[in-house]
Amino acid sequence: xxxxxxxxxxxxxxxxxxxxxxxxxxxxxxxxxxxxxxxxxxxxxxxxxxxxxxxxxxxxxxxxxxxxxxxxxxxxxxxxxxxxxxxxxxxxxxxxxxxxxxxxxxxxxxxxxxxxxxxxxxxxxxxxxxxxxxxxxxxxxxxxxxxxxxxxxxxxxxxxxxxxxxxxxxxxxxxxxxxxxxxx
Amino acid sequence: xxxxxxxxxxxxxxxxxxxxxxxxxxxxxxxxxxxxxxxxxxxxxxxxxxxxxxxxxxxxxxxxxxxxxxxxxxxxxxxxxxxxxxxxxxxxxxxxxxxxxxxxxxxxxxxxxxxxxxxxxxxxxxxxxxxxxxxxxxxxxxxxxxxxxxxxxxxxxxxxxxxxxxxxxxxxxxxxxxxxxxxxxxxxxxxxxxxxxxxxxxxxxxxxxxxxxxxxxxxxxxxxxxxxxxxxxxxxxxxxxxxxxxxxxxxxxxxxxxxxxxxxxxxxxxxxxxxxxxxxxxxxxxxxxxxxxxxxxxxxxxxxxxxxxxxxxxxxxxxxxxxxxxxxxxxxxxxxxxxxxxxxxxxxxxxxxxxxxxxxxxxxxxxxxxxxxxxxxxxxxxxxxxxxxxxxxxxxxxxxxxxxxxxxxxxxxxxxxxxxxxxxxxxxxxxxxxxxxxxxxxxxxxxxxxxxxxxxxxxxxxxxxxxxxxxxxxxxxxxxxxxxxxxxxxxxxxxxxxxxxxxxxxxxxxxxxxxxxxxxxxxxxxxxxxxxxxxxxxxxxxxxxxxxxxxxxxxxxxxxxxxxxxxxxxxxxxxxxxxxxxxxxxxxxxxxxxxxxxxxxxxxxxxxxxxxxxxxxxxxxxxxxxxxxxxxxxxxxxxxxxxxxxxxxxxxxxxxxxxxxxxxxxxxxxxxxxxxxxxxxxxxxxxxxxxxxxxx
Numbered sequence: 001x002x003x004x005x006x007x008x009x010x011x012x013x014x015x016x017x018x019x020x021x022x023x024x025x026x027x028x029x030x031x032x033x034x035x036x037x038x039x040x041x042x043x044x045x046x047x048x049x050x051x052x053x054x055x056x057x058x059x060x061x062x063x064x065x066x067x068x069x070x071x072x073x074x075x076x077x078x079x080x081x082x083x084x085x086x087x088x089x090x091x092x093x094x095x096x097x098x099x100x101x102x103x104x105x106x107x108x109x110x111x112x113x114x115x116x117x118x119x120x121x122x123x124x125x126x127x128x129x130x131x132x133x134x135x136x137x138x139x140x141x142x143x144x145x146x147x148x149x150x151x152x153x154x155x156x157x158x159x160x161x162x163x164x165x166x167x168x169x170x171x172x173x174x175x176x177x178x179x180x181x182x183x184x
Numbered sequence: 185x186x187x188x189x190x191x192x193x194x195x196x197x198x199x200x201x202x203x204x205x206x207x208x209x210x211x212x213x214x215x216x217x218x219x220x221x222x223x224x225x226x227x228x229x230x231x232x233x234x235x236x237x238x239x240x241x242x243x244x245x246x247x248x249x250x251x252x253x254x255x256x257x258x259x260x261x262x263x264x265x266x267x268x269x270x271x272x273x274x275x276x277x278x279x280x281x282x283x284x285x286x287x288x289x290x291x292x293x294x295x296x297x298x299x300x301x302x303x304x305x306x307x308x309x310x311x312x313x314x315x316x317x318x319x320x321x322x323x324x325x326x327x328x329x330x331x332x333x334x335x336x337x338x339x340x341x342x343x344x345x346x347x348x349x350x351x352x353x354x355x356x357x358x359x360x361x362x363x364x365x366x367x368x369x370x371x372x373x374x375x376x377x378x379x380x381x382x383x384x385x386x387x388x389x390x391x392x393x394x395x396x397x398x399x400x401x402x403x404x405x406x407x408x409x410x411x412x413x414x415x416x417x418x419x420x421x422x423x424x425x426x427x428x429x430x431x432x433x434x435x436x437x438x439x440x441x442x443x444x445x446x447x448x449x450x451x452x453x454x455x456x457x458x459x460x461x462x463x464x465x466x467x468x469x470x471x472x473x474x475x476x477x478x479x480x481x482x483x484x485x486x487x488x489x490x491x492x493x494x495x496x497x498x499x500x501x502x503x504x505x506x507x508x509x510x511x512x513x514x515x516x517x518x519x520x521x522x523x524x525x526x527x528x529x530x531x532x533x534x535x536x537x538x539x540x541x542x543x544x545x546x547x548x549x550x551x552x553x554x555x556x557x558x559x560x561x562x563x564x565x566x567x568x569x570x571x572x573x574x575x576x577x578x579x580x581x582x583x584x585x586x587x588x589x590x591x592x593x594x595x596x597x598x599x600x601x602x603x604x605x606x607x608x609x610x611x612x613x614x615x616x617x618x619x620x621x622x623x624x625x626x627x628x629x630x631x632x633x634x635x636x637x638x639x640x641x642x643x644x645x646x647x648x649x650x651x652x653x654x655x656x657x658x659x660x661x662x663x664x665x666x667x668x669x670x671x672x673x674x675x676x677x678x679x680x681x682x683x684x685x686x687x688x689x690x691x692x693x694x695x696x697x698x699x700x701x702x703x704x705x706x707x708x709x710x711x712x713x714x715x716x717x718x719x720x721x722x723x724x725x726x727x728x729x730x731x732x733x734x735x736x737x738x739x740x741x742x743x744x745x746x747x748x749x750x751x752x753x754x755x756x757x758x759x760x761x762x763x764x765x766x767x768x769x770x771x772x773x774x775x776x777x778x779x780x781x782x783x784x785x786x787x788x789x790x791x792x793x794x795x796x797x798x799x800x801x802x803x804x805x806x807x808x809x810x811x812x813x814x815x816x817x818x819x820x821x822x823x824x825x826x827x828x829x830x831x832x833x834x835x836x837x838x839x840x841x842x843x844x845x846x847x848x849x850x851x852x853x854x855x856x857x858x859x860x861x862x863x864x865x866x867x868x869x870x871x872x873x874x875x876x877x878x879x880x
Contacts, residue, residue: 020238021289028750039220099794124211143212149194166199169204
């Protein structure tokens with residue numbers, strides 16, 4: 001999510017405040033992205049469906065008060081999703097393996113390379129899941145959702161500097177776990 | 185293994201050129217989310233719920249209005265009474281002249297990415313009565329389609345004149361801003377609704393250029409190992425066979441008889457994982473061993489059965505089904521039972537209760553369905569998990585998993601007969617004596633042999649099977665298990681699975697369908713996964729045919745449809761060749777070539793070509809054509825480059841070319857040229873040609 005809010009999106013969001021059809025278009029546009037993100041956090045289909053429903057119902061309720069700050073509309077949805085997931089996370093832990101959720105996205109390497117990389121990916125993401133919640137959220141939004149620091153800061157209600165610090169601390173902890181002798 | 189991140193100013197400050205941190209960041213960024221399981225009914229149901237709430241809200245009076253304040257007791261009670269009579273008058277006026285929402289809203293129940301039946305009309309729903317003529321004159325449809333309109337209240341049904349929309353097509357239905365209510369309230373801005381139609385039926389079985397129907401026969405029989413007690417299964421690549429020896433050893437041996445080895449001892453049960461490797465129970469534990477011999481402990485408890493749901497390992501322990509390593513059961517059999525038969529996809533399980541009743545259990549929900557008829561022996565699932573076979577009443581029965589559609593497909597078959605169901609829909613049935621083969625619709629029953637073939641197990645989608653005879657493990661091939669007609673369907677299924685993996689972005693799964701040459705065709709580029717913008721959204725078959733005599737190949741042209749968000753914007757065609765791996769008997773994708781990427785919405789597009797009928801070629805398009813432009817713009821030429829004399833008939837977006845001079849087995853080229861135009865005069869979006877071999 002690297003682009004700014006597009007003009008046609010702005011007008012769509014404005015219309016969605018009063019026009020159900022426009023809200024339906026926003027739903028069609030962002031359902032999959034939100035569901036995928038929520039599933040990656042919950043790792044359970046039923047829980048992901050519950051949380052995704054909650055996200056869009058909250059969005060429907062909240063959209064009349066939504067104010068365009070120049071950030072992509074989807075950042076606002078992420079903000080709702082991150083908070084909703086955090087509420088659920090407290091009461092239930094994910095049940096599906098990390099391997100079920102992440103995959104290597106490039107084509108071409110040999111099967112042997114893929115196996116090695118898959119193992120690396122699995123290890124790194126397993127550590128991410130054990131990080132403190134703020135570090136985990138910042139890293140997931142940055143690397144999995146490809147968001148800009150400024151948008152992550154808006155989603156998390158923190159300064160850009162604080163988000164950078166969270167990512168740095170999280171990454172240092174990953175290194176400390178996987179590279180013996182490296183500073184934590 | 186060092187990887188550099190692509191430039192990201194956001195990260196420069198964070199990592200300060202620390203190569204280790206950059207490496208871990210590269211690993212995190214190199215991964216993509218695997219496509220999560222998604223119930224389309226959930227998606228559409230949530231949308232309906234949201235839109236209902238949104239509509240209710242848009243029609244609800246705003247809080248804090250002067251009206252609600254007026255009635256708030258006690259301060260304005262008198263004022264309320266005073267205006268009561270006035271309001272009553274207003275009420276009657278409103279009855280005669282009802283108020284409608286100030287904004288005209290149009291919606292549809294069709295989703296841009298959920299295909300509808302092409303015979304279904306497109307329905308537009310307005311939130312208030314509309315001026316019919318104004319709306320109908322405001323509608324434009326791409327691809328060009330002649331339609332008729334029917335109003336049902338505030339709903340407009342748009343029906344193609346030919347009663348069928350084109351299959352595999354995303355329609356853009358645009359309602360111009362001028363569409364108005366009888367009072368002149370307009371839509372305000374143009375609205376485009378996307379409607380996707382379902383695919384045409386999958387490729388039909390097609391005779392080879394010189395058909396030579398043969399009854400299946402067993403060939404290439406060879407003894408692999410002795411002694412053996414039970415066949416566990418084949419590796420997914422059909423290169424290795426796993427079996428249990430009488431002393432409890434879990435052994436593996438190459439399909440060619442080489443590389444015999446013991447993987448583990450004292451094994452009580454085992455199952456081959458779809459991802460490769462074996463999961464087995466031994467000494468009260470469940471363990472997994474990978475193809476390279478790595479052993480891992482999954483559970484410290486004994487299992488009664490091991491099966492798989494995608495990449496998840498499931499274990500039946502007593503009446504509970506657990507995911508390996510899980511503490512809480514994912515499903516429970518809530519009554520005493522005697523036998524259980526899990527489906528290959530792990531989504532269902534059939535069990536027989538203590539009273540002999542057969543019951544289907546959905547493992548993803550607590551739903552159970554009891555069969556009406558009783559069963560006694562083994563229940564064998566079809567590889568696609570959509571049907572089961574069992575022996576009852578002296579015959580082999582095939583039914584859906586809920587037992588509701590049992591049909592006898594072979595008799596006499598003794599109780600206790602063993603059945604193996606191939607991916608190419610051939611069932612092997614152990615007889616007394618010997619082995620028989622039959623298709624699931626009861627066709628092609630053949631007694632293959634009078635010899636003993638105990639516990640047959642098919643190798644994936646191959647024609648090879650393993651069996652036991654006199655305590656030894658053997659394998660053999662059923663020579664025409666694919667059959668000339670079935671092979672095309674089997675290949676189409678392979679290509680479908682390959683394409684589905686690509687749409688999901690699962691490169692590992694997609695690569696498993698390729699042989700070395702196929703992997704070469706996709707190496708070194710981003711062609712396998714199209715994940716950018718636009719991304720690969722769906723695919724469909726344009727044509728399929730069996731290769732010429734002497735070249736045992738299948739050829740498919742598959743269209744990759746690329747979308748931005750939910751709008752389909754471009755496509756490209758890939759020609760995929762499938763052949764049978766001679767060593768393993770598996771169908772694999774051998775080669776692939778891609779045509780140029782072309783834009784959608786720029787004129788008529790060829791959807792598919794049928795070359796399976798002798799003397800005929802039919803070209804299906806997505807647009808209603810100007811029939812005067814058909815002649816001369818669809819041509820056939822022979823391998824020598826000379827034009828073939830043809831006659832053409834155009835109807836319902838299909839051009840049927842009849843050429844009596846087509847010679848079976850000979851190569852021809854079909855060309856559709858840009859002089860062809862739709863009813864709006866828009867020319868063919870891109871010239872189309874297809875090399876094919878005529879059938880006889």
